[in-house]
Amino acid sequence: MKVLVACEYSGTVRDAFTARGHDALSCDLLPTDKPGRHHEGDIEDVLYEDWDLIVAHPPCTYLCNSGVRWLHTQEGRWEKLDEAARFFRLFLDHPCPKVCIENPIMHKYALDRIGGEKHTQLIQPWMFGHPEKKATCLWLKGLDALEETNNVKEEMLKLPASEQQKIWYASPSKDRWKLRSTTYAGIAEAMATQWGNKEAPDED
Numbered sequence: 001m002k003v004l005v006a007c008e009y010s011g012t013v014r015d016a017f018t019a020r021g022h023d024a025l026s027c028d029l030l031p032t033d034k035p036g037r038h039h040e041g042d043i044e045d046v047l048y049e050d051w052d053l054i055v056a057h058p059p060c061t062y063l064c065n066s067g068v069r070w071l072h073t074q075e076g077r078w079e080k081l082d083e084a085a086r087f088f089r090l091f092l093d094h095p096c097p098k099v100c101i102e103n104p105i106m107h108k109y110a111l112d113r114i115g116g117e118k119h120t121q122l123i124q125p126w127m128f129g130h131p132e133k134k135a136t137c138l139w140l141k142g143l144d145a146l147e148e149t150n151n152v153k154e155e156m157l158k159l160p161a162s163e164q165q166k167i168w169y170a171s172p173s174k175d176r177w178k179l180r181s182t183t184y185a186g187i188a189e190a191m192a193t194q195w196g197n198k199e200a201p202d203e204d
Helices: 012-018 067-070 077-092 110-113 153-157 175-181 185-196
Strands: 002-006 021-028 039-042 053-056 099-105 122-123 136-141
Touching: 002 012, 002 099, 012 021, 012 185, 021 077, 077 099, 077 110
Parallel strands: 002 021, 002 053, 021 039, 053 099
Antiparallel strands: 099 136, 122 136
16 A cells, blocks of 8 residues: 555654555654655645555644643634644545544544544553553544554553653653654554554564
């Protein structure tokens, strides 16, 4: 398949599909963190090519429920919300037959601006082998809901809160925002395996 991984600089999802023989391209305003096919620039430069599958990670700063309080205290926040919702709808309305859009839980104002369409599925890293909590919503079109691959919830619950939510508790740093927005490898592998419909080749 021709796969577009939108708003990804880490290469995590792109590389999971590439490993299974798909023609995968990541795109972001930032350069890719790892070697691989990557378009550094505006997503709309490549968005309307002939893709078989799009996996999109649009920015969540103005859409996510955790940031709703800032709408009432920061000047210009509503305008940024409107633009973020417009950008999100680029993927929601895309004619590609198979689309996944990933974002945290949205606040009600964001949900209203994207047309009221609620997420299809809510997943957690612990469903895919990572003993951590981070609620992630998926809006799916033409795709089955992801099936758990390695449920480690019981193992996670034995850990202190700081380990269960490593990214949330991470010390402030210039790369903290990157860590918080990178897809977990186990989730990327599940996407590529279940939606890519091919097994990864054996390594010599």
